[in-house]
Amino acid sequence: MDSHTLAVNGGPAVRDRPWPRWPQAAPGAAKALEEVLESGRWAISGPYRGTESQERRFARAFADYHGVPHCVPAASGTASLMLALEACGVGAGDEVIVPALSWVASASTVLGVNAVPVFCDVDPDTLCLDPAAAEALVTGRTKAVVVVHLYSAVADLDALTALARRHGLPLIEDCAQAHGAEYRGRKVGTLGTAGTFSMQHSKVLTSGEGGAVITADAALARRVEHLRADGRVLAAHPPAPGAMELVETGELMGSNRCLSEFQAALLTEQLPELDGQNETRRRNAALLDRLLAEAGCRPQSTSPGTTRRTYYTYAAALPEDALGTLGSGPACRALTAELGFPVSPGYPPLPANRLYDPAGRPRFALDEEYRRRTAPDAAGLPVARESARRTATLHHAALLGDEGDMHDIAAAFTKVLRHSADLPG
Incomplete structure (x- = not known):
């Protein structure tokens, strides 16, 4: 068959060379993972060993990268979204406006906190949440708006932050597909009440699985910390070696959605790339x-x-x-x-x-x-x-x-x- 015959019909393909692989390990990734392997501490729920956890190092680096004071790492992007929703007070029967075009987690996370996803149409050019359509869906039951920066676009955050202010609603930015994007000179994830991220295998910043919540709100960050570590938070000061660094406060019940030390170490190395x-x-x-x-x-x-x-x-x-x-x-x-x-x-x-x-x-x-x-x-x-x-x-x-x-x-x-x-x- 000649070169005009489609490859799917048996013709010659346009290309037979390999493509760049993903993920691509940062230069220090292997050494960082080996250090965790030998450290005697593979999770923040493990005993303190006298050195700062990899999880704290990554949290600080990711917060600094975004210019915000708080980052709480989590087990996945799904976990991060659920943590942010619940920390914002979303619960049983509440409505959450979500874009109708997104990965399924945009809806399943809302169900995961027993709330109701309300599907909103998207802008025809950006394919992100349409602010006018979202405004029309706000009711007395609406408790939050989730905006996804989809594929390679950033949503209209001017209109969406204004909408959230008018109605007194938290705006959660789902940045799982937008690590490093900026809107009016600010990193996405910093313009809403909270920004959530996925570090799953396919993402542009990855540790195989993982996630994070960033925010400028100290009280919100503390709620997220409790929710992701079975109601515990990291101690304000390092404990004695061999003791637990997680403190049982009794403030808020949570679940285990923590990032491992291996993942945190890998992310710390990948971030500069x-x-x-x-x-x-x-x-x-x-x-x-x-x-x-x-x-x-x-x-x-x-x-x-x-x-x-x-x-x-x-x-x-x-x-x-x-x-x-x-x-x-x-x-x-x-x-x-x-x-x-x-x-x-x-x-x-x-x-x-x-x-x-x-x-x-x-x-x-x-x-x-x-x-x-x-x-x-x-x-x-x-x-x-x-x-x-x-x-x-x-x-x-x-x-x-x-x-x-x-x-x-x-x-x-x-x-x-x-x-x-x-x-x-």
Whole structure:
């Protein structure tokens, strides 16, 4: 078959070279992990050994990076969101406005504190929470707004912080996909009441699993500390070696959602690499934006207040004539075959996501009213539905290469779009 035949149909692929791998270990990562291994302390719940914990070191470094006084590390991004919600006073039966376009944790974490996720449509350009749509959903039951900085965009934080102030609501920034992004010169996660992060394997700052909550509010940070360590907090002063550093205050019951010392040590080493990697991604994404726009795609944009963008997932809307009745799925499969790198459709609207199924877990069957209020309903979310139909995404590892890699991506898009009539269903 000639070079015009799609690889998914047996033709030659655009590319047969390897892509940058992810994760990429920082130079000091192996030594830091070995030090923890030999330290005799693998968790903050282990005995104090006379030296500062890795968890405290990372918390201080991550807080300093964001210019805030408080960071509480946690076991995952999911744990971080649940901790922030509960620390903000969200509980049984309360409503939390969340974007309809996001990973399932944006909804499942709300269920996890026995509250009700209220799905809000997104802005058609940024694909982040639409402030006007969110305002229309505020009721007397609303207790918080969660904004997700999605894919590679920063939400309109001017409008969303103003909305939160008008209604006296906490605004939680979910920054799981936006480590290092800035809005009007401030790091995301610092403009709302709290910022939450995921350090899961695929994230731009990773320790395999992990998370964190940052805030300028000392009382909120103390509540998060209690909630993540079974109602305990780290002592104000180091104890004697062999004693516990976690203090049982009796102030607030919690659960165990702590980060291990291995993960904290790894994150401390990875953090200095973040800005340089983000700059490489930004430079390559700018080129890719231009190339894909020439091919007829519409790359995701960010809000006007964004002063520094990060790329967790590069997202672009495919032209209508390449979609047919099946949406972006066939084109994404063809692009994957051309590049040897996964190209995936965007997230489905959360209420239509097969992973959102409260009825499948007995713990959420509180009563008939709660089951009714949390049942999936994707009606009234036209922008989220259209985005799910048209979007193609690439993981940020593809942006860690060079200009030649961006031209390969563009060549694959151009080939697939020119021969979209040949796409298998």
